[in-house]
Amino acid sequence: MRRKLPLAIAPTTLSLWAQCPRKGAFRTIAKLRTPPTRGMLDGQEGHRYVEDYCRDGTTPPQTEYMGRVVGDILAHLPEPGTARVEQRVKIDTGAADWYFHGRLDAYVYPSRIVDPKFYSEASRRYMHSTESLRTDPQCLIYSAWADATPVEFTMLYVIKPPRTKRGKAKAEPVRVVLTDDEIDRGLDALDSIAEQIVYWYTHVTDPNDVPHNADAACGGTGIGCDYAAHCRLF
Numbered sequence: 001m002r003r004k005l006p007l008a009i010a011p012t013t014l015s016l017w018a019q020c021p022r023k024g025a026f027r028t029i030a031k032l033r034t035p036p037t038r039g040m041l042d043g044q045e046g047h048r049y050v051e052d053y054c055r056d057g058t059t060p061p062q063t064e065y066m067g068r069v070v071g072d073i074l075a076h077l078p079e080p081g082t083a084r085v086e087q088r089v090k091i092d093t094g095a096a097d098w099y100f101h102g103r104l105d106a107y108v109y110p111s112r113i114v115d116p117k118f119y120s121e122a123s124r125r126y127m128h129s130t131e132s133l134r135t136d137p138q139c140l141i142y143s144a145w146a147d148a149t150p151v152e153f154t155m156l157y158v159i160k161p162p163r164t165k166r167g168k169a170k171a172e173p174v175r176v177v178l179t180d181d182e183i184d185r186g187l188d189a190l191d192s193i194a195e196q197i198v199y200w201y202t203h204v205t206d207p208n209d210v211p212h213n214a215d216a217a218c219g220g221t222g223i224g225c226d227y228a229a230h231c232r233l234f
């Protein structure tokens with residue numbers, strides 16, 4: 001099968017394939033996309049306000065729900081004018097058939113990265129611990145791009161208050177400091193996942209031909225998987 005290589009692989013793609021290769025294949029091979037959820041739209045809006053504030057100190061609009069959310073956590077963001085925002089990242093690990101790419105939210109030269117994530121109370125269970133953040137594809141790929149090591153990477157979880165109430169958003173940063181060796185080892189592990197992705201990408205057209213990981217990924221129920229309706233298990 002002829003498919004264009006090298007394949008550009010994003011951190012979310014690596015995370016999906018690590019959870020369940022078939023789930024990843026629905027996105028990478030079948031290119032299925034799900035409609036954006038309310039949480040995703042909030043995240044996009046919140047990131048715009050973060051970007052404006054980090055770039056030139058623009059205060060988020062307090063008339064908007066997400067403007068108030070970001071307004072509550074400004075103290076956790078880099079000082080205006082000190083960070084590069086929405087920075088495109090490309091990491092070539094030497095493999096001929098793939099490279100890693102992404103877009104990081106706020107980078108303070110030479111070695112500090114801040115990546116906000118907007119969560120509801122109900123999503124807390126998906127938050128990283130410091131241990132799991134160390135092996136997260138986004139953390140590793142962005143850290144590999146920084147100009148100096150060790151890299152201080154902060155996943156800035158912002159817990160949104162309910163829309164119907166006038167509560168304050170809470171910032172709950174999870175921070176790690178990564179050395180050169182840790183980043184290298186992490187990238188080796190990501191290369192192993194990428195190798196599998198490229199194999200299936202170049203060998204099948206139907207994601208249902210890719211092995212699944214149902215027990216661990218969806219408990220064998222499909223619950224929580226955006227692609228369950230397409231998965232031949234059900």
Ligand code: SF4
Nearest residue numbers: 020023212218225231
């Ligand atoms: S429904 Fe379960 S087994 Fe099927 S793709 Fe989704 S996570 Fe994988």
